[in-house]
Structures are given as C-alpha cells and as structure tokens.
Amino acid sequence: MRVYLDHNATSPLRDEVVEAMLRVLRGVYGNPSSVHEEGRAARAALERARESAAALLGVEAREVLFTGGATEANNTVLLGALAIHPGAARHLVTSTVEHPSVEAPLEALERAGWRVTRVGVDSEGLLDLAQLEAALERDTALVSMLWANNETGVLQPMAQIAALAHDRGIPVHADATQAVGKIPVDLGEIPVDFVSLSAHKFNGPKGVGCLIARAASAIEPILRGGPQERGRRGGTENVAGIVGLGVACELARRELAARMRDYAALRDRLWDGIQAKIPAVRRNGSVEHLLPNTLNVEFEGAAGELLLQALDVEGVAVSSGAACHSGSIEPSRVLIAMGRSPEAARGSLRFSVGHGNDAGQIDYVLSLLPDRVARARQAVGA
Ligand SMILES: Cc1ncc(COP(=O)(O)O)c(C=O)c1O
Numbered sequence: 001m002r003v004y005l006d007h008n009a010t011s012p013l014r015d016e017v018v019e020a021m022l023r024v025l026r027g028v029y030g031n032p033s034s035v036h037e038e039g040r041a042a043r044a045a046l047e048r049a050r051e052s053a054a055a056l057l058g059v060e061a062r063e064v065l066f067t068g069g070a071t072e073a074n075n076t077v078l079l080g081a082l083a084i085h086p087g088a089a090r091h092l093v094t095s096t097v098e099h100p101s102v103e104a105p106l107e108a109l110e111r112a113g114w115r116v117t118r119v120g121v122d123s124e125g126l127l128d129l130a131q132l133e134a135a136l137e138r139d140t141a142l143v144s145m146l147w148a149n150n151e152t153g154v155l156q157p158m159a160q161i162a163a164l165a166h167d168r169g170i171p172v173h174a175d176a177t178q179a180v181g182k183i184p185v186d187l188g189e190i191p192v193d194f195v196s197l198s199a200h201k202f203n204g205p206k207g208v209g210c211l212i213a214r215a216a217s218a219i220e221p222i223l224r225g226g227p228q229e230r231g232r233r234g235g236t237e238n239v240a241g242i243v244g245l246g247v248a249c250e251l252a253r254r255e256l257a258a259r260m261r262d263y264a265a266l267r268d269r270l271w272d273g274i275q276a277k278i279p280a281v282r283r284n285g286s287v288e289h290l291l292p293n294t295l296n297v298e299f300e301g302a303a304g305e306l307l308l309q310a311l312d313v314e315g316v317a318v319s320s321g322a323a324c325h326s327g328s329i330e331p332s333r334v335l336i337a338m339g340r341s342p343e344a345a346r347g348s349l350r351f352s353v354g355h356g357n358d359a360g361q362i363d364y365v366l367s368l369l370p371d372r373v374a375r376a377r378q379a380v381g382a
Helices: 015-027 037-057 070-084 100-111 129-135 158-167 239-277 304-313 333-337 342-346 359-381
Strands: 064-067 091-095 115-119 140-146 172-175 194-198 209-213 281-283 294-299 323-325 328-330 348-352
Touching: 015 239, 037 064, 037 209, 037 239, 064 070, 070 100, 070 140, 070 172, 070 194, 070 209, 091 100, 100 115, 100 140, 115 129, 129 158, 140 158, 158 172, 239 281, 239 294, 239 359, 294 359, 304 348, 304 359, 333 342, 342 348
Parallel strands: 091 115, 091 140, 140 172, 172 194
Antiparallel strands: 064 209, 194 209, 281 294, 294 348, 323 328
16 A cells, blocks of 8 residues: 655545546647637636636636746745846745745845845744834845745744834745645735636646746746737647646535645644653644644654655655755754754654545554654664
8 A cells, every 4th residue: 555645745636636637638629829729629628717716816817827836936936036136136935944935036146136035934843023114124125934834834924024024015935835725825815916826736637737926027037939818928829738727627626625624633632642652752833823734853862764765665655855965864954943953853653644544544554653763763773
C-alpha cells in the first residue's frame, strides 16, 4: 500500500479535473484567440475557468491572470515591479521564510540595485509585525509575504500585514500557493493586491496557476508576445490546464469547510499518535495559526533523511525541508529562521495530508513510525 502524505509538494488530480481536461484535450482544440467557432469554444472554456477562480478568491474575473504556476506568478509581480520603475531602484519588504520562487527574483532585484528588507519570524514561525512596521519606508514599492508556509503550514496574519502596508499606501503581494484550497482565501475579506497560486497544490494539474492582480495596471508582463491575457502574458494559453484549474477551484469552493474539518482530524490523529508512541518529539510552528493539513515534527536526534527513506520503503511518502546542495544536505532555511539548530532541523519531517487520505492510513503510519524513528536515531548515534 502507498500512503501519500506529501500534499504540500503536490497533490493527486481529482477525477472531475481529469475528466474535464480530457474533454478539452479531445474536443476543444481551437486557439482561444481565433474568431471562428473552434476558437470561440476554447475562449468560452477559458473564461468559465476564470469565473471559477474568481469566485473562489472573491475577486472579479478580469482580475485573474492565468500563468504557468505560482513561480511565474511570483516572478511576474516581483520582476514586474522592476520593469515599472526602470532605473529607479527602490525598496521591497518580505520575510525570512519565503519560497525560493519569491526569494530568487528578490535576489535578482538586489543585484539590480534594489534594497530588500527581510522581516524575521519568531520561534513559532509567525511574522514579527513590529519589525514589519519598522521596515516600511517612504520608497517601499511592495510588501511580499507568504500566506501559508509550505514547510510548517504556519499562517501569517495577512489582514494585519495588509492593513499596515495599506496605511502607508504600499501594495501587498501574498504567495497563497499553500493556502488556496485549504483555508478561505477571500480577497473581499482580506484586501491584498496581488495573490499567487498554483493548481497542482489543490488537486489540479501541474504547470498552471494564477496571479490575481487587483491593481491590474500595476503589472508589466514578463512574457512578452501576443495580446493574450489582455497583454499581460503573451503565449497561447494552456487551455486544458486552465480548465483543470477551474474545476479544482470549483471543488475547493464547494468542499472547503469539509476539507478543513477532515484534514485537521487526520493531522491531529497523526500528532496524537506520534506523541503517545514516540519520546522526544516536538512540533515545529504555531499550532493556532496553522494550515489544517500540515504537521511538521522534530524527532529529536534522528536523521530526517534516513527516516524519510525508511518510510518510503514501507510505502509512506513524506518530506523534509532539507535541500541537497552539492552533495551535502542543508537543513531547512525555514526552521533555521525560526531559531532551530541545524541538528533539530535535520531531524524534522513534514507530513501533509489531503484528498485520498483516511484514518486507516494514518494508523498504518503510526504502526511503523516508532521503530523507524528509533533506527533513525541509532544511525545518528552510531
Ligand atoms: C509557497 C509556494 N510558493 C510557490 C510555489 C511554486 O509553485 P510552482 O512550482 O507550481 O510554480 C510553491 C510550490 O512548491 C510553494 O509551496
């Protein structure tokens, strides 16, 4: 049996998504820019998906820009900022726990002369709002913050972040890639200006996402070409992928409350079992401000990578935040930013539940874990 507990890395496609995509791949092959019937059918499919994304996020359809995923959406916002102010390098504010698809374009901006302030987080992974307030300057062009952390599941106080920035007339971008489909992301309630998301994190296809751009005029395309997406993203649209995204959005909207309840129950069952059966364990990140599906645990003194591999052999897929750089394993940047030691970070694993998981699977994982953790601890001691 396989037990997939790595839904924050990517998630399985729902049957409804696959079926809708197959219908498009087989029958809706027109170019959405063409004026004939085939083109109009593809255009109509795109626009239906746009309405679905808009409804999930509480925005107008015209504020939804389709991209090739969240990486492109993040790059569009951040490098678009550079394009808007050519030659006038300014200041940006972000956090120390961003995804590489935000961090890397920010580093590119720094090389081009921009200043970037990275606001720290506390031991729970929560942003320091006083530090954020102090970081906002007269020439701050944008605040870019991760809504839900991919490694810990910690949720940042987006409403307060948006209020602090907006009070000073500064627009806000939220990378909501891990939040969409797992918690409410309603821009009617929390008025951020730009939001990035990716369909494959909530049971849609890979390689397609959205940038929600409320201040539509304030972005420059990074893909220049034809007039697609109202001139904001050139290139013939990935119609089947976008239709899949639309269906994933509809399912998320309908099922959100049930998902939140069911995922949290599975996550809590896992944590309760881990605590009951395994000594010297600790949860990483705020328990209160947390995605319902994510559990990040430090198994003190264990080699996380070995544990991950041992679980994989037994059919269980989980993740560690560690990254392999030139052959050596670097501990998670996010856990280090939260003040964990490199050893503690190396002994941590992320479990992320989602569609298809059930209590029996969690119990199976719990039946394996004590022995595998003991061995992963011995490996470090040896
Ligand atoms: C928080 C966050 N932002 C951005 C991305 C990038 O998404 P994609 O690889 O689909 O472009 C991910 C995916 O890992 C993520 O977790």
